[in-house]
Amino acid sequence: MAYILAGHGQYAVAIKESCQMITGQTELFHAVSFTEDMSVENVSGTYRQICEENNVSAVIVDFIGGTPANAALIVQTEFPDVAIVSGLSLSLALQLSLGESTDSAIHGAKEMLTIVQPKNQFLVQSDEGEEEE
DSSP states (O other), X not given: OEEEEEEETXXXXXXXXXXXXXXXXXXXEXXXXXXXXXXXXXXXXHHHHHHHXXXXXXXXXXXXXXXXXXXXXXXXXXXXXXXXXXXXXXXXXHXXXXXXXXXXXXXXXXXXXXXXXXXXXXXXXXXXXXXEO
């Protein structure tokens, strides 16, 4: 099983490298950087080659609607078992590198989203709908 990590600029490469720092695991991931000089055809060609050479389970992109995601949609027509997941993050990569299924990793990454307020600075909704400290 393998995953393609893809995003604008060097985001996917940075996620893969950061994951390696923490878990040592990176053989699961193939990072694809989308740069200004690339077209959707360049990116889809890169995905296609990775899919042909590996058992790719999912292409994980930074967000839906961008070139990395659009290229994944093109390649998915040739590789219909490859899922497309948006929301590439280090939390998601860590979950996958530790052996979680894609569904479980997505759930775990969502649980990692939180807001930490400064000490004693919690915002509370009042009865009138105004925020209070």
